[in-house]
Amino acid sequence: MLIRKTATAASIHLKISQRDSQHIKMAQSITSGKIPGTTEEYTLDYEWRTNEDSFFGEVSGRSRWVSVAEARETGVVSEGEGEWIEGDSEGMLIHAEGRKEGEWEASHLWGFEVVEGERRHTRRVRVSNSKGEELRVRMVYDFVGE
Numbered sequence: 001m002l003i004r005k006t007a008t009a010a011s012i013h014l015k016i017s018q019r020d021s022q023h024i025k026m027a028q029s030i031t032s033g034k035i036p037g038t039t040e041e042y043t044l045d046y047e048w049r050t051n052e053d054s055f056f057g058e059v060s061g062r063s064r065w066v067s068v069a070e071a072r073e074t075g076v077v078s079e080g081e082g083e084w085i086e087g088d089s090e091g092m093l094i095h096a097e098g099r100k101e102g103e104w105e106a107s108h109l110w111g112f113e114v115v116e117g118e119r120r121h122t123r124r125v126r127v128s129n130s131k132g133e134e135l136r137v138r139m140v141y142d143f144v145g146e
Helices: 002-008 068-072
Strands: 012-020 023-030 038-043 049-053 057-067 092-100 104-115 118-129 134-141
Touching: 038 057, 057 068, 068 092
Parallel strands: none
Antiparallel strands: 012 023, 023 038, 049 057, 057 092, 092 104, 104 118, 118 134
């Protein structure tokens, strides 16, 4: 619990690499305390895969490319949310889902939006737990290309 509370006050840095159109690797590092970073690998074929997460233990996930129209049908964003920039990545976003069996499910969209007049990388996330509670968040990142 202490790690999760510390993480909410930390700055998160992502290093995203893409070896081809179907494989993305994301290394996350946290600037607060001694919380270890994680690396996630995404294969964009929408097949479920299981891996060991340093925070949650064994989790399952799947991911895929979606159009802006398809993104609106995922349930991650409500009507009027998710003003994605059309034309970025050929109009495609990444839709990823994850779950820890019997505990929680998450669905998120990654893309670029205009936030306060600037082009920003965003992740919109919808998480629900086994008690039926739901949380929706938008994470906004500075994007620095290499």
